Amino acid sequence: MAGMFRVLVVVAALAACKRTPAPTDAGPLTGATRVQCGASCPDAVGTAVDGGELSIHADAEPGILCDLVEHDAWSRWIVENQVQETLLFQDPATGAIGPRLAASHVFSDDKTLVLTLRNRVHWHDGTAFSSADVAFTLGLARDPKIGADQAADLAPIVAVETPDAVTVRLRLGRPAPYLLQALSHISILPAHLYRGRDLRTAPTSRAPVGTGPFRFVEWLPGQRIVLARHDGYWGPPAHLAKVTFRFVRDKQVALTLYERGELDVLPRLPTPRVADSLVADPRRHGDTILAWTPRAYYYVVWNTQRPALAKPEVRRALGALIDRARFMAVAFGGRAQPITGPYVPGTPSYDRSIAAIAYDPVAAKAALAGIHDLKLTFLATAGSRSAEQLATQLQEDFGRAGVQLDIQTVDFATLLSRLRKHDFDVSALQWTMSLEQDNYNMFHSSEADHGQNYGAFSDPAVDRTLVQIRATTDDNARHALDRTLHRQIHEAQPYAFVCSPEAETLVRGRIHGFRPSVDGFSLASAWSTP
């Protein structure tokens, strides 16, 4: 009826009106407080209170909860050092290695690492934790067929010995510079629950058992995963009594749930505009927006197998056509950091003196003048807004310089298979780094067939540096080599490093001590005031 239609018009008009409330006269800072985190977020103020609950928004549901075989980030964020624990602990700000399940770690000689485990630690089901669990887990992690992330870092281990229940001895066949870091990121699995079973289908992978400050309570597929404080924890107990990870795909919907009080933390706000509107929204007074930079970079990969892209000069010229400032403004609202190489900026591995390639369309066009009819295709992931924005921007800028860039969008599975087959010209990806990043898989020529070296980059000098890095255990020496590699990569330009996007996390006012990072959340030290 006409009446129904009128109702629709009214509804639509209401919807079309912006929902941001008018800022009060007191100024724009009456809403949420924006805190810029540097290397790490500032410490919480006040005394911790026990009890309370926390509800976190999870935008994707993991397949299973077993870090070794599930490569989805959420599996790690829910399990690692919350339910299950690692042997060692790596400080996210300084990279210093400290104890966790391993009370001490000593290199008894160049080729042996002795880990002394803590006493009287128990699994959540009461069974005693022992070195057998460590040996079991490390055995799996080293097995290439399992496909653990850290397999390459553990490859130098030739034997794992367990002389007694609290001692684990790792015998190394060659230098292992990334071993301690790897041991800080492998959750130890309960051998008694996994022995003889397939990791992917064992029931424990859907109900993980660990030694950590939280124990697993339930997983309602499609809805939530719930953890509860483990009162028998060997260390200082957590403050929060219950943590719920709620699965909501749409970030805007999650924001509405937050406004209704059903969620307490939004790890990633959808857009910078949303963050700005929250800062101006008086209803959000007392809440905090943590602005931090994950250890990740956004990059353009050139397929060096293509004759047009084989020469570094061409890649450098094309790199000068990437207006990084504009892309950062469009795709991330300006909330991104520049980056010039495959290491975490601010760490000793990163050479600060290297300047990014400036956006210079005139010089680039001149440099490319010798090449006629350069036609390239950009392979973008369907559904990635930023990839598409970069693609259209490059298409226009390349066009002005005389390079024709066509765009193809394919879904991620197809993208991956085409990258592996080197069936592309240009693509854009994101890579999350470790604090000590081993770039062998990325840039060594041998990794072109099945590593992450999608561009089939091959440079003998770079290969030599990468091999040397892997053989250098002394941190200062290795960091110097890292900086050398940074410069070499910058010269050769297998990638055009674009930027390091920032993330904004919204935390409710009554939650304290909550810190996000690429490795997960500081749930054990967070607390909630009533």
Next chain:
Amino acid sequence: MTARSALARLATLIGITVATFLLLELAPGDPADLRLGRGSNVAAVAALRTELGLDGGHDAGSVAQRYLTWLGHSLRFDFGRSFVDGRAVRQRLAEALPTTLLLGFLAALFGWGLGVPLGCALALARDRSRRLADVALSLAYALPTASLALILLRAGAPYGDRNVTLVVAALCLAMPLWVRIGRHQTAALKTALASDWARTARATGASEAQVLVRHALRHALLPTVTLLTSELPALLSGSVLVEQIFGLRGLGTLGIDAVLARDYPVLLGLGTLGAVLTFAGTGLGEVLVRWLDPRVAA
């Protein structure tokens, strides 16, 4: 349903599974490589492919053999395990099915529940208001479901409450449906109202509305119900778009996720289930039609 048509349906079902199977064989992308993420290496991919049953050859013989193995299992309702989380496909389908069924039935309810009265009202209305209503209906029908869904979502549909979300999503789905049904019903009613016995009823002093309700409706309802056989299957198969926009975890969302993750067992199970639902919908429609009017032959 006669034995012959049952056999025909079975043949179609087999055809659907064969077509789905072949399409999956041709689809690019490796589920094992995808699943392994950063830990992917040659040995791991090979091991996982063997574990998932993907390492057979690609010649016609192996493909046929793989299909027949799958068929054998699925006859016992064993659709295998999902590549994504290792759970039985049966279970994942069972979790998603109620949402889609509910969405479909609610949409059908709104479609007919609102469409039939609408048709009646239009049949009784005067010319001018009918023309106005016709314009409004055309405009409402032309509004893209996607836009409507987005608008309703943003206008503050309560998301946390799954039931209310379902109702709103069903309303969204039902919109084009009740316009179609309303129009269909109006046309059928006008025919019925012009018939001889309607004229007789009018002559005995009944009002237009009484004529409509007591006599015309019963006869005019039949063509509208016949629409069931064509509309219900589509509704039951679920609307992928509406599910995605409203964040409902039904078969449509399961399907999209499975395609993106190349979760072949789930996709095969989904294809089969979808076909079964389509047939169930058609069958249900036919039963309803026959119940309403026994004169209609099977």
Next chain:
Amino acid sequence: MKRALLWILAILALALALCPELVASDLPLACRVDGNLYLFPSLTRPATLDPSDRTRATFWLGTPIPHSPTAQRSNGMTEVLSPPTSRHLLGTDDRGRDVAARLVHGTRVALVVGIGSMLVAALLGLLVGLGAALSRPADAILSRVIEVGLSFPTLFLLLVLQGLRGSTSLAEVTLAIALTQWPHLARLCRTEARRALAAPHVEAARAIGASPLRIAVFHLLPFTLSPLSVALAFGVAQAVLLESGLSLLGLGAPPPTPSWGELLQQAQAAGLPAWLLWPPTLAIGLVVLLANQLGRRLRPKGVSGWSL
């Protein structure tokens, strides 16, 4: 809707689809630069002419919407995701492109996909439908094929096609939509053809031994054309909606192709600003309305149905 209005709007839509460059472009309809006269440079896009030449031109007749649908750089950073202004009548999208220009150029995608896919579907539907009607053994198989086709999801088909051809292109989206719609048309053709076969003159033709092809072309085809054109009209509406839905999911035409569904997708990502939500909604609605009205007009009185 008045018949005249209907036809005017339909022709307007077609014209827009054929030459959107005459309505929205960064190059003008005619201009004189450095003594050279350019006629319709927005269509021909001569290499010697650049939008910045406007300042040097002695005569410059711009298009009604003086923006290109894909130019980002000509709009400064302040104009990203900006609401309607005097410079950009419908505002700009998430990277500064003019929405009005994209809306106009989107007509091309909508109609090419809408009409193109239905024509392909009609061809397939005719072949299969008539073939099924003419021969009993073929009918047994083809009916099953039609039913299988009716149960196939669009999305899945498109994803696989995407992989086989290596991209999503406009042609592929059109083909995929055609492949999901042909079974409906085939079923319609088959029903109408079988009805036609019962007609006396067709029986007579068969009696004197006319070949199946002759019967199909001269006797069955005329019978099926009317319902087919009705179904086509409704089908175009359906196809346009399908294309916008696919673009909304990110599986439509590849960037930077302007598409109404892509505008909706941007609207969704940006929190549904009015200038990104309403123009494509109204545009899609208008085309769907036109197609549906056309279908109703083509339908002989008293027949209901023949839609998909």
